[in-house]
Structures are given as C-alpha cells and as structure tokens.
Amino acid sequence: MEHRLHLLVCAGTGCVANRSFQIKQKLEQEIIKNGLQDEVKVISTGCQGFCERGPVVIVKPGDIFYQQVKETDIPLLVEEHLLKGRPVKKLMYKPSGKEPPVQKMMDIGFFKHQRLIVLKNRGRLDPENIDEYIGFDGYLAMEKALATMTPEQIIEEIKKSGLRGRGGAGFPTGLKWEFCRKAKGNLKYLVCNADEGDPGAFMDRSILESDPHLVLEGIIIGAIAIGASKGFIYVRSEYPLAVKRVKIAIEQAQDYGLLGDNILGTDFSFSLDVIQGAGAFVCGEETALIASIQGQVGRPRPRPPYPAESGLWGNPTNINNVETWANIPGIIQKGSQWYSSIGTENSKGTKIFSLVGKINNTGLVEVPMGITLREIIYEIGGGIPNKKEFKAVQTGGPSGGCLPKQMLDLSIDYDSLTKAGSIMGSGGMIVMDEDTCMVDLAKYFLKFTVEESCGKCTPCRVGTRNMVDILEKICSGQATLDDLDKLEFLAKTVKSTALCGLGQTAPNPVLTTLRYFRDEYISHIVDKYCPALVCRDLIEFYVIPEKCTGCQRCVSVCPTGAITGPRSQPHNLDKDKCIKCRACYEICRFDAIAGDAIRIKSGEEA
Amino acid sequence: MKKLKVGDLKKIRDKVQKTTNLRKSQSRAVITVHMGTCGIAAGSRQILTRIMAILEKKKIDDVLVTTSGCAGFCSREPMITVEVKGEPPVKYGDLTEQRIDKIISQHIIQGNLVKEFVLALGSERTY
Known part of the structure; x- marks a missing residue:
C-alpha cells in the first residue's frame, strides 16, 4: 500500500549539526512502535532554508511545519499527529510577539515571500535517490535537449532567457557558451565552480546537498550545447556532505546511462568527475581554479586568453557557478519566455541569498530579481533581533560592499547593486545592526x-x-x-x-x-570616538555606582582581576588592569541582579 | 542496471507519481478521517485502512487521505469529511467498511453525494 503521509526531515548541514539524523532514526522507531510503518514514510531531504529554526520536519500533505524538534518531542509528535491526526502546536513556529503558532509553511513570512526555481526541490525530495528527482520531472529537460534540440537552439534559448552568471560577475551565460562552442578544438571541457568561499555564504553548498541531480542535469545540457566531452565539479573539501551527495548522484546517473557513453542511447557521450579543492578563496577565480584542477598552485593568470579559448590543459573550457548550472534545466523545460518574464529588465530569474548576521530568520532564501533589500530583511528575514536598529547590509562578501539604511529600497539586480558600489556577488548577505563599527x-x-x-x-x-x-x-x-x-x-x-x-x-x-x-x-x-563602541583602543569600561548592587558576578568573570569590591557594595573597575574583553559587560546585562551597571564609553566622555 | 533510452524517463516518472503527488499537495479531493479517541474506539483505523486500500486498487492518485481529531459528534463515529475541490465539505457518519466502498464509488469517482449517510454539509462557524 502507498503511504498516506510523508515526513520530510531536513538533512542539510545546519539541521544535521542539530541532530536531524538522530531525529529521523527516533521517528522511524516510534512509527514502528505505533504500527504506522505502512502508512507513514520518513524521508531525508536537503536544506529547507529556514536554518535558524532547525531541525525542521515537514508533514505532507498539509505542509505542517515543525521546527526546533528534539528527540524527546518525537513520541508526542508520532502519537498526536501521525496516529490521531492532531498537529502538535507546541512544535510549530511562533513569530515574535504573542501571536499564535502558525502551522502551514505558506503562512510563515520567511517562506511566503520566496519564489523557488533553483531550490524548487529543496525539502521535498531525497537527494540521494535519483528516482525521486525523476518523479519531479527530473532529467526531462536534458532528454528534450538531447532528442529534440540542436546545440545552436539550446544556446539561443539560454541567450534569450537573459540568464547571467550567478557566481558574481553576471556575464551572460548563453554568450559564454557560444564563445566556447565556436572555439577551435576537438576536446572541450566544462567546469562547475563550487568553490564557494565568502564568509557566511552557503548557497552552492545547499544546492548541491539538496538537489545534486539538478546541477548534473544543467551541466549535461551545457555539454550537449557546447560539445564538451568531459566535465569537472570543483568543490571545496570543507563541504563533505555536498561532496558525498554529488558523488552518489554521479554514480546513479551513470547507472541509468544519463552520464557516460551514449547517453540515453544516442551518440552523445559525456563524463563528469568531482575534484576537491583545498579551500583557497582565490581558487574561485576561474584561471586559478583551472590551475588547481591541473595540479598546479592555485594562482590566477592574466586574461586573455579566456578559458573559452584556452582553459584546462590548453583546451576550450566553459566555467559556470553551481547556481547558474542549476537554472538551466528549468529554462530548457519551460522555455526562455517563461524565465525572462521573472525579474527586471537586465536581471532575469531569481537569486539565492544566504541571509546571515544580525537578523531574526537566518537561512537560505530564493527571491525574484528586483525585490528590495527591505523586503528581504524585514518580510523574509523578520527584521533585527533585540529591538536594535538596522545599520547596514553587506552583499557579495569580502568582494562586495556595505549598503546603508537609505539604500533599503534599492532593487536587487546586477546593475543597481553595482551602481550603489556593491556587487551581486555569489549571494552572501550579512546584516548588521547599530552595534557594528x-x-x-x-x-x-x-x-x-x-x-x-x-x-x-x-x-x-x-x-x-x-x-x-x-x-x-x-x-x-x-x-x-x-x-x-x-x-x-x-x-x-x-x-x-x-x-x-x-x-x-x-x-x-x-x-x-x-x-x-x-x-x-x-x-x-578626529574625535577618537567609536560610535558603535567596538574599537578597543577608543573605549573604556566603567561601573555606575548607583546601579551596582555589588552582586559580584562581574568580579568572578573578570580574567585579570580588574574589578574588585566587597559584596553588596558598588564595585571598582581598575582601568589599567582592564583588557576590555567585555565579559563583565555581557554578564551585567543578562545575568547580574542589578543589570546594566557596567557601561562602555568612547571619545570625549572616556 | 539497464541503461535508459529516450522515453524511459517518463516511465520512471509515472511510476513514482503517487509519491510526488502527495508532496506537491495537488489533489482534486481530500478525505479526512476523524481519529479522536472516540473515532479510534469506534473503528476509524479500519475505515482509514479501507479507504487507502480502495484508492490503491482503483488507482486513484489525485485524492489525499488525511486524519484529524474528533469532529465533536462522538456518537456518530466513525466519521469522515470529504472535500472535493470547489465544493463545500461533506461529513459522513456511522461508517462501516461497506459504506466506505459506496462513498468512494459514488462521491469520489462519480461526484454524487451518498445522501443516506450524510451527516452535514459545510463547516462550522469559527471566529
């Protein structure tokens, strides 16, 4: 008998770190204990995006969304929801404030404002099972490209879609493919750049973990269009789960004859391998990446010649980022017209951002181009925690720029971001509050x-x-x-x-x-003043005697003995001994009896 | 493993369609089995199993089966609610496995109410 319920347990890196594998095991045990094993199926999926609230479990049908699930919650969940059909309120997401819990994913702001193309399968299929991917129309775009389109038609379709490179620079993908197709040489290579290095960015890791076959399918379509016979996925070895799932995916695709010789019984052949990089940031640059694959030190070289003419071992090579490849199957399947209807004039489709920093809803979000920073930060991200003020947002990681409050209504597309002095980058988005200098x-x-x-x-x-x-x-x-x-x-x-x-x-x-x-x-x-009270040489800690109750919590945490004073009397802080480690400040804010008796000052007042 | 040929992918897709449909949450009707303590005591588990077996046998893959708690009318359990897309929900009560067969063939397949078992149409008023 088919199952009536599917429990989708997130097995992205974030949730795995929060024990989602154990949760899955416990769920399966409890399901057997209640005799429900023929009715309910538990599936591990890739990252569902809402990492802040992990581990996450979604019940289908119905889209009931459970968050921060612990192993001890499982017996209750199985008995109440799976056996008796009563969703468990206490495991549902509660927005800040006194609002009641929300059960459906689409009622949660974080999910409601997202539009998925690349991440459409996140959290709904098992990334280690090729049949599930095919079940969601997987590899049909590749079949269409192989059986019904010429390479020129594929390239034309990608050009018309307006897709631009998602690695950061935003070069038109179709044009890049055309250069490589027209380049002289019988042996051509493709590379998938998964050397994601920006601090706080995890878009590519998540795509590879949650839907590796989508990336494979995109690469194979690219190979058909360009006429390449060999490809590499260059992924950093710090991404063990992504590496594992991609390798499984490649094996399964080979078994089905979707990779290797005579793909789908045609005369087209293409093979794909995984290369693990050591995690140097510069290896995300295409010429350095090529050097690294060739076994040399990962260093860039001047361009031209561009890799499209002379790349791996001197042969024409086309390099695209993971997210770019993952956009390809959708465009071929649904057509360039559909794709180019999403987004802005010059930036089509969607973009994935990893939303991190001082933000309530940390996670991975996919949004249409042209959305504003304000919508991402407030509608999806749920604003800034602890009632702090928004100060700035860094897009594009160390290569990008910092945009202030007055730019909150900026449209997110390649050109607007560049004009504002930042870049789209690969999609890192770090939010900062007033406490950031x-x-x-x-x-x-x-x-x-x-x-x-x-x-x-x-x-x-x-x-x-x-x-x-x-x-x-x-x-x-x-x-x-x-x-x-x-x-x-x-x-x-x-x-x-x-x-x-x-x-x-x-x-x-x-x-x-x-x-x-x-x-x-x-x-x-000029003023020797750090407005955010961060720069150590410009700040000073002091005790407000009227507020201090002498609880001695700060005395016990001070590593240098700078704070002294008998119990129940205002304490002294010796500035010469203070190393400004903030330990006393933090404990006084949250744990001390008086609270807030230790302050920081800077500039003239210091 | 046998290598696939052009056209084979669709066969695999159709084979796993039941699985994917469940997760796409696209269905033309939903059958909710009320499984409060009262429902379970009155035999709603057998009702649920029966529904799933018939849907399977008749290869109906666009109808979702789900469970919920007590509908409040404990003396008429086992109960189900049938919601066909675009129509008000229908509650059936005092169910047996034979009655389920009839509800599925008449209501789910042909689209006609099985009037003799209908408890109520529509839903309760809520705030």
Whole structure:
C-alpha cells in the first residue's frame, strides 16, 4: 500500500549539526512502535532554508511545519499527529510577539515571500535517490535537449532567457557558451565552480546537498550545447556532505546511462568527475581554479586568453557557478519566455541569498530579481533581533560592499547593486545592526582578503596590506585625515590595477563604507570616538555606582582581576588592569541582579 | 542496471507519481478521517485502512487521505469529511467498511453525494 503521509526531515548541514539524523532514526522507531510503518514514510531531504529554526520536519500533505524538534518531542509528535491526526502546536513556529503558532509553511513570512526555481526541490525530495528527482520531472529537460534540440537552439534559448552568471560577475551565460562552442578544438571541457568561499555564504553548498541531480542535469545540457566531452565539479573539501551527495548522484546517473557513453542511447557521450579543492578563496577565480584542477598552485593568470579559448590543459573550457548550472534545466523545460518574464529588465530569474548576521530568520532564501533589500530583511528575514536598529547590509562578501539604511529600497539586480558600489556577488548577505563599527567591519573583510591573496601581483599583495595598516591606525585612534586620503587613493589603485577579481574587488568594503559611513571614519580620527563602541583602543569600561548592587558576578568573570569590591557594595573597575574583553559587560546585562551597571564609553566622555 | 533510452524517463516518472503527488499537495479531493479517541474506539483505523486500500486498487492518485481529531459528534463515529475541490465539505457518519466502498464509488469517482449517510454539509462557524 502507498503511504498516506510523508515526513520530510531536513538533512542539510545546519539541521544535521542539530541532530536531524538522530531525529529521523527516533521517528522511524516510534512509527514502528505505533504500527504506522505502512502508512507513514520518513524521508531525508536537503536544506529547507529556514536554518535558524532547525531541525525542521515537514508533514505532507498539509505542509505542517515543525521546527526546533528534539528527540524527546518525537513520541508526542508520532502519537498526536501521525496516529490521531492532531498537529502538535507546541512544535510549530511562533513569530515574535504573542501571536499564535502558525502551522502551514505558506503562512510563515520567511517562506511566503520566496519564489523557488533553483531550490524548487529543496525539502521535498531525497537527494540521494535519483528516482525521486525523476518523479519531479527530473532529467526531462536534458532528454528534450538531447532528442529534440540542436546545440545552436539550446544556446539561443539560454541567450534569450537573459540568464547571467550567478557566481558574481553576471556575464551572460548563453554568450559564454557560444564563445566556447565556436572555439577551435576537438576536446572541450566544462567546469562547475563550487568553490564557494565568502564568509557566511552557503548557497552552492545547499544546492548541491539538496538537489545534486539538478546541477548534473544543467551541466549535461551545457555539454550537449557546447560539445564538451568531459566535465569537472570543483568543490571545496570543507563541504563533505555536498561532496558525498554529488558523488552518489554521479554514480546513479551513470547507472541509468544519463552520464557516460551514449547517453540515453544516442551518440552523445559525456563524463563528469568531482575534484576537491583545498579551500583557497582565490581558487574561485576561474584561471586559478583551472590551475588547481591541473595540479598546479592555485594562482590566477592574466586574461586573455579566456578559458573559452584556452582553459584546462590548453583546451576550450566553459566555467559556470553551481547556481547558474542549476537554472538551466528549468529554462530548457519551460522555455526562455517563461524565465525572462521573472525579474527586471537586465536581471532575469531569481537569486539565492544566504541571509546571515544580525537578523531574526537566518537561512537560505530564493527571491525574484528586483525585490528590495527591505523586503528581504524585514518580510523574509523578520527584521533585527533585540529591538536594535538596522545599520547596514553587506552583499557579495569580502568582494562586495556595505549598503546603508537609505539604500533599503534599492532593487536587487546586477546593475543597481553595482551602481550603489556593491556587487551581486555569489549571494552572501550579512546584516548588521547599530552595534557594528563600520571601520572595524571594513578591516575584518580586508584582513580576510589579505590572508587569501595569492601574492602574485603587487597591488593585491602589498596594497591591501598597506590598507589594513591604515585601518588599524584609524581603529586605534592614531590616524590623521591624510591617512584617510591615502586609504582612499590606495583602494582605487588596487581596484584598477590588481590582476584578478580577488584584488580588483578587495577594496569594495573600504570604498563603500567610506562612501556611506565617512562620518564614522572621521569621528575615529578626529574625535577618537567609536560610535558603535567596538574599537578597543577608543573605549573604556566603567561601573555606575548607583546601579551596582555589588552582586559580584562581574568580579568572578573578570580574567585579570580588574574589578574588585566587597559584596553588596558598588564595585571598582581598575582601568589599567582592564583588557576590555567585555565579559563583565555581557554578564551585567543578562545575568547580574542589578543589570546594566557596567557601561562602555568612547571619545570625549572616556 | 539497464541503461535508459529516450522515453524511459517518463516511465520512471509515472511510476513514482503517487509519491510526488502527495508532496506537491495537488489533489482534486481530500478525505479526512476523524481519529479522536472516540473515532479510534469506534473503528476509524479500519475505515482509514479501507479507504487507502480502495484508492490503491482503483488507482486513484489525485485524492489525499488525511486524519484529524474528533469532529465533536462522538456518537456518530466513525466519521469522515470529504472535500472535493470547489465544493463545500461533506461529513459522513456511522461508517462501516461497506459504506466506505459506496462513498468512494459514488462521491469520489462519480461526484454524487451518498445522501443516506450524510451527516452535514459545510463547516462550522469559527471566529
């Protein structure tokens, strides 16, 4: 007998870390205990997107959404919902405030405002089972391309769809394919770039984990169009679950004759392998990635020649990002007209963002191009936690820029973001609240690129290093206004002279914070004041005697013995011994009896 | 494994369609079996099993079967609610396996109410 209920347990990396494998096991045990094994089926799926609320379990049909499920909740869930048909309210998502729990996914703001193309199968199929993918019309686009279209027609369709590279630069995909198809050479390669390196970004990992066959299908269609016979998926080895699922998917596709010789009985042959990278940020740059696959040190080289003419071992090579490949089957299946009806004039389709930082609903979101930052942050993201003010959002990771409050209504598309000084990037979106110092943030991102710079070209190797030195001077209150000019000059020079994308975009966090938060730089330099009370050399901790009840919680956490005082009397804080570790400040805010008796000051008041 | 040929993919897809339909939540009708303590005591589990067996046998894959708690009218259990898309929900009571057969062939397949077992049409008023 067919099952009447399917329980979809999220097995993305986030939920797995929160014990979703154990939850699945416990569910299966309880289901057998209640004799429901013929009626109810438990399926592991890929990331369902709402990582903040993991582990997540969805019951189909009905779309009942359970969140933060613990193993101890399972007996109740099975007995109440599966046996008696009464959904369990206490495991449902509750929005902030006193609103009642919401049971259906579509009633939750986080899901309601998303539109899925690439992630359409997330959370609804088992990524390790090719039959389930086929059941959701999988590989039919590939069959259509192979059986009914010429390579030129496929390329034309992709060109007309308006799809642009999702890796960050936004180059038109169809055009890129055409260059490679027309390039001279009998042996052509395809590469899927899964070397996702931006801090806080996990779009590509999640696609590979939740729907690996979709990426495979996109690559095979690309191979038919370009005439490639060999492909590589270049994925960082820090993504073990993605690597595992992609390898399983490749094996299953080979078994079915969807990869390998004579695909679907035609004379088209194509093989695909996984290459694991060591996780260097620069290897996301296409020429460095090619070097890495060839077994050389991952360093970029000047272009031209572009990989489309001379890539892997000197042969024409087409490289696209995971999300780009994952868009292909939908376009072939439903047509370019359907695809280009979504999005804006010059940016078509949807984009996936990993929404992280100071935001209530951390997770993975897919939205149509042209949506505003405000909609993503407030409608989907649920706003800023702890009643703090929104300050800025960083798009595009260390290569992107920081956009302030007045840009909240900016349309999210390639051109608007570039005009605002940021980039689309691969889709990292880090939200910051009023407690973030923008100078410190610029320093953080720049330090990341300094560490990841391969050192081949001088602007990137020396220029970014000098920029960090200046930023450190500013944060410690030692800088002059001349330094600020020097910083800006250096940033512009590095941007225009570095060899590859890493160096060319590294100054973006500095340039955008200078553009939108120049005041903050100036107050660090002139007033020796850090408005967000973050930069250690410019702040000072003190006790408000009237508020302090002498509970001694701060005394016990202070690592240097800087706070002293007898019980029940206001404590003393010795500034010379204080290392500004914030331990006393944090404990006084949340755990102390008085609360809020330890404060931070900066600038003149310090 | 036998390698697939052009056209074979659709066969696999149709084979797993039942699974995917359940998850797509696209159906023309929903049958809800009321399974409160009262319903279970009166035999709603057999009713549920019977419904699933008939749908399976008749290869009906666009009707969802789901369960819910007590509908409040405990003395008339076992009860089911049949909701055909676009029509008001219909509650049937005092069910037996034979009555289920009739409801499925008449109501679900042919679209006609089985008047003699109908308890009520529509839903209760809620705030």
